[in-house]
Amino acid sequence: MKISVLLSRARKNWPAKVLSIAAAVVLVLFHNYSRLESRDLSVPLRLELPSGYVPAAPFADRVRLTLRGEADEIFRISEQDLDVFADLSGQTSEGAFRVPVQVQKLGTAIGIDPLEIGIDPMHVMVRLGQQITREVDIVPNLSGYPPPGYQLGSYAISPAQVAVTGPRERVAGIESIQTEEINVAGRTESFVMQVRLSRPSPLVSIPGGEIVEFRASIEESVVLTTFDQVEVVILNLAPALQIESEPETGFIRLQGGGQELEGLSPSDMQLIVDASDIDSPGTYELSTRPVLPAGFLVLRYEPMFVELSVTE
Incomplete structure (x- = not known):
């Protein structure tokens, strides 16, 4: 009797009772959800590429993840705990492909529950190109000048060439690659330095490394100068003799x-004349010879001969 009464009461207004239970469940879930906190994280996007192909155009290489979970838990997650990737390994030709962005939990993130991960963007567009490699010359990017009296002499880069690799349409047009700026302003001595190469495109890489050695010789600059009004001097003339008129001055051109x-x-x-x-x-008519401090090269001088009228 009692059981039938209970069943009768349970059946009475059962739709309202079901709704009440459902509402209670929703309230519990909402309460639990409201306790969760959010955190945005920017992480790099890794591409899984088919053999022999590389990106042929810039693409969105970072993804924003929205983590939702217990505050103490989600702030333990670092960038290294989430592997964000787009799988293009199944592609077998050049072209543009739209692929989904996927996330794999690693490390600390594996044991966290609840953990919701939102991805933005959810898809990425990647254009693939055939990968090629070629050897190109290295060209120094020189700037500035040594101070007056000095000049840049010989220079060399080691290695003189480097291999570059990347999408066919980018690498095929590269004839040489420059270094970063090498400033020789103010230098008065030869020098050796390590210098980085400037990649012609973010899509082009240098497998052998981007650092090369630059050697340069700084020399005293060679200057050509003409000196006028150089005195012509008569030496070793006998005391009983004399010159009627002194010769005019000359010039000497030096390097x-x-x-x-x-x-x-x-x-x-x-300009010396020997009258001995x-x-x-x-x-x-006697020849002249230039006399000057050592360390200079005489290119030309005048007069090379002088005519002297000698009297007693």
Whole structure:
């Protein structure tokens, strides 16, 4: 009797009772959900590529993940605990492909529950190109000038060539690759330095490494200068003889280091005439020779001969 009464009461207004139970369940779930917190995380996107193919155009290489779970748990998750990837390994030709972004939990993230992961964007567009490799010359990117009196002499890069690899349409047009800027301004001595290569495109890589060695020789600059008003000096003339008129001044054209030439003047040099062979009055044509400080190359001088009228 009691059981039948209970069953009768249970059946009475049963739709309302079911709704009440459902509402209670929803309230419990909502309460549990409301306790969860969110955290945004930006992570790199890894591409699983088919053999012999690489990205041929820039693509969205980072993905925003929204983690939802217990606050203490989701803030333990680092970028290394989530492997975000797009699988293109099944593609067998060049072209543009739209593929889903996937997430695999690693490390700390594996044991966290509840954990919801939202992905933005959910798909990524990647254009694939055939991968090729070629050897290209390395060209130094020089800037600036040594100070006055110095010049850049010989220079060399080691290695002189480097292999570059990437999508066919990018690599095929590369004839050479530049270094980053090498500034020689203010340098007065030879030097050796390590310098990085400038990749012509983010899609092109340098498998052998991006650092090369640059060697340069800094030399004193060679300057050509002409000195006018150089005195012509007569030496070794016999005491009983004399010159009717002194010869006119001449000029000397020199080659030498810029700094040394800057400190030189016509008074530091002479055109010498040796008159030791003259023993009587008359007219003589004698050769001249330049006399000046050491370290300079005489390119030309005038007069090379002078005519002297000698009297007693």
